[in-house]
Amino acid sequence: MSARVRKLVMFPVAFAFVAAAWEGYKAIGPANGGRLLGMRLLPRTNSRTMPHVWEMVSRLGRPEVRGGKQTILSVVTAATWYSFRVAFTAFVIGAVLGVAVAVLMARFRLVERGLMPYLIMSQTVPIIVLGPLIIGLMAYGSRDLVSKTWIAATLLGVFLAFFPVAVATLRGLQSTPPASMELMDSLASPWWRTLSKLRFPAAVPFIAPSLRIAGASAVVGVVVAEISLGIRAGVGRLILSYGQEATSDPPKLYTAVFGAAALGLVMALVVAVIDRQMMRRHPPEGV
Amino acid sequence: MDTAVPNPAVVVSGVRKVFNRGATNQVDALIDIDFTVQRGEFVSLIGPSGCGKSTLLRLIADLIEPTDGTLVVNGKPAHQARLDQDYGIASQHSGLFDWRTVERNIELPLELKGWDKSRRRARSAEMLALVKLSEFATHMPWQLSGGMQQRVAIARALAAHAELLLMDEPFGALDEMTREHMQAELLRICSETGTTVVFVTHSIPEAVYLADRVVVMSPRPGRITAMVDVGLGRDRSELTREATEFFDRVTEVREALRGTHVGDPIMGVDDR
Numbered sequence: 370m371s372a373r374v375r376k377l378v379m380f381p382v383a384f385a386f387v388a389a390a391w392e393g394y395k396a397i398g399p400a401n402g403g404r405l406l407g408m409r410l411l412p413r414t415n416s417r418t419m420p421h422v423w424e425m426v427s428r429l430g431r432p433e434v435r436g437g438k439q440t441i442l443s444v445v446t447a448a449t450w451y452s453f454r455v456a457f458t459a460f461v462i463g464a465v466l467g468v469a470v471a472v473l474m475a476r477f478r479l480v481e482r483g484l485m486p487y488l489i490m491s492q493t494v495p496i497i498v499l500g501p502l503i504i505g506l507m508a509y510g511s512r513d514l515v516s517k518t519w520i521a522a523t524l525l526g527v528f529l530a531f532f533p534v535a536v537a538t539l540r541g542l543q544s545t546p547p548a549s550m551e552l553m554d555s556l557a558s559p560w561w562r563t564l565s566k567l568r569f570p571a572a573v574p575f576i577a578p579s580l581r582i583a584g585a586s587a588v589v590g591v592v593v594a595e596i597s598l599g600i601r602a603g604v605g606r607l608i609l610s611y612g613q614e615a616t617s618d619p620p621k622l623y624t625a626v627f628g629a630a631a632l633g634l635v636m637a638l639v640v641a642v643i644d645r646q647m648m649r650r651h652p653p654e655g656v
Numbered sequence: 657m658d659t660a661v662p663n664p665a666v667v668v669s670g671v672r673k674v675f676n677r678g679a680t681n682q683v684d685a686l687i688d689i690d691f692t693v694q695r696g697e698f699v700s701l702i703g704p705s706g707c708g709k710s711t712l713l714r715l716i717a718d719l720i721e722p723t724d725g726t727l728v729v730n731g732k733p734a735h736q737a738r739l740d741q742d743y744g745i746a747s748q749h750s751g752l753f754d755w756r757t758v759e760r761n762i763e764l765p766l767e768l769k770g771w772d773k774s775r776r777r778a779r780s781a782e783m784l785a786l787v788k789l790s791e792f793a794t795h796m797p798w799q800l801s802g803g804m805q806q807r808v809a810i811a812r813a814l815a816a817h818a819e820l821l822l823m824d825e826p827f828g829a830l831d832e833m834t835r836e837h838m839q840a841e842l843l844r845i846c847s848e849t850g851t852t853v854v855f856v857t858h859s860i861p862e863a864v865y866l867a868d869r870v871v872v873m874s875p876r877p878g879r880i881t882a883m884v885d886v887g888l889g890r891d892r893s894e895l896t897r898e899a900t901e902f903f904d905r906v907t908e909v910r911e912a913l914r915g916t917h918v919g920d921p922i923m924g925v926d927d928r
């Protein structure tokens with residue numbers, strides 16, 4: 370229990386460290402940037418480029434636009450929550466699909482042989498081009514673009530989340546201890562019962578860590594899709610549009626960055642809980 | 657020879673097993689294997705490491721197929737006997753499932769037989785008492801010592817009360833005291849239930865103490881070189897281990913093993 374409390378305390382502590390480093394550099398760094406090894410590497414510390422942390426935080430409480438009613442906190446929260454729902458949906462679909470495809474590949478050698486090259490090839494496509502591609506394929510000429518881009522963002526998240534889960538599950542299913550397989554054979558266990566009673570549970574230590582990667586990938590996929598497709602509701606879009614206001618309202622951009630960070634963090638927490646639940650019955654590491 | 661008795665438990669005839677046939681790493685594991693195990697009989701298989709004892713057991717269990725020859729188990733082809741779950745098996749490696757509690761590991765064969773939960777729980781409790789692990793029913797296997805894990809695997813093999821038990825060095829990881837206790841328990845169960853056992857071991861005294869008949873094997877290619885009838889009767893106790901007949905049989909088996917290796921030390925066979 371105390372270990373869990375310690376882990377939770379870690380978050381504010383880590384945040385405080387980043388804030389302190391930010392303010393520390395801001396205090397000692399060159400106001401107009403500087404050269405390092407002959408290159409302009411050091412960022413400027415003036416308040417246009419690096420606003421104070423408390424300015425960013427206080428910006429959260431003020432309205433999004435001058436004279437508007439909604440505080441920026443509620444706008445960013447709503448956008449983050451929207452993106453989280455999309456990313457989580459993508460994560461769940463991607464993970465389920467990944468496991469399903471891996472089971473098929475484990476069952477039929479032919480499916481594995483036929484599918485594996487495409488799977489590996491698919492991961493070499495730069496994701497930034499995929500969003501418009503998906504939109505182009507499914508909504509060409511349609512006016513109802515908002516719902517379609519929502520689906521496109523989900524698809525991109527699914528696409529990225531699917532791969533690590535499929536590969537890890539397949540590896541897990543293929544590394545069942547032969548002695549255990551023989552035991553199930555000696556009990557005349559049919560293939561699917563061997564899968565549910567032995568091979569799948571034995572693959573869980575492979576699958577659980579791949580879910581963490583899948584969660585992070587789903588977030589990346591969805592945010593990238595939001596940025597490249599211009600989805601109004603998501604946090605990716607906020608980063609883009611607030612970035613355009615960086616000269617007039619510097620802290621604003623960072624409120625959206627907070628939202629994106631929170632999105633990744635919440636996803637990581639949710640996936641960590643799933644991971645723990647899955648590994649509940651397995652020996653802890655080092656046993 | 658003893659095929660005249662109706663419906664023996666195991667009949668192995670003309671069995672040969674070649675691994676990786678035709679490849680450079682071809683292994684002639686077994687050759688000319690003929691033997692019969694009568695119902696209710698306890699047969700020990702002994703021989704130096706690598707002579708094919710586990711291979712022979714896995715052939716009887718239909719986990720691998722013979723290159724030549726036939727195996728009949730419970731009056732039917734070995735394959736059918738496996739599908740009918742006619743035997744219980746405890747292999748050299750305990751092979752417990754990490755994610756199942758001790759009792760649920762023991763219940764695995766019963767689940768596959770379609771027993772309902774209360775019946776399974778009752779049987780696993782009975783088996784746990786037998787291997788003296790009742791307090792560990794809800795522990796996970798990785799919380800147990802190696803010897804305790806092996807006892808769970810034995811309980812699992814016994815759980816379905818199969819008529820035929822195939823055991824591959826099941827007591828290998830146990831200390832001397834537990835080993836002797838388990839040997840006595842195994843003999844008691846077998847005589848009470850009339851179970852047939854094929855028992856692979858490295859230990860000559862263990863082979864003799866347990867068995868009605870000891871099958872002695874030689875390596876490369878593995879073949880049967882001698883059959884020693886133990887003839888100590890069915891009532892065996894701690895006194896049996898000190899009887900002169902017992903030592904005579906131990907000597908007989910040892911000499912049979914020596915005969916297979918003139919002058920060589922016997923690799924992998926325990927004299928203790």
Ligand SMILES: Nc1ncnc2c1ncn2[C@@H]1O[C@H](COP(=O)(O)OP(=O)(O)OP(=O)(O)O)[C@@H](O)[C@H]1O
Pocket residue numbers: 675676683685704705706707708709710711712924
């Ligand atoms: N799956 C396999 N593929 C190839 N060779 C095998 C296989 N299984 C066993 N062998 C070979 O068959 C021979 C007999 O092996 P087996 O495991 O039956 O020996 P064993 O008598 O049980 O030995 P031990 O007492 O050490 O357990 C060995 O030479 C081994 O290398």
Ligand SMILES: [Mg+2]
Pocket residue numbers: 709710711748824
């Ligand atoms: Mg062996």
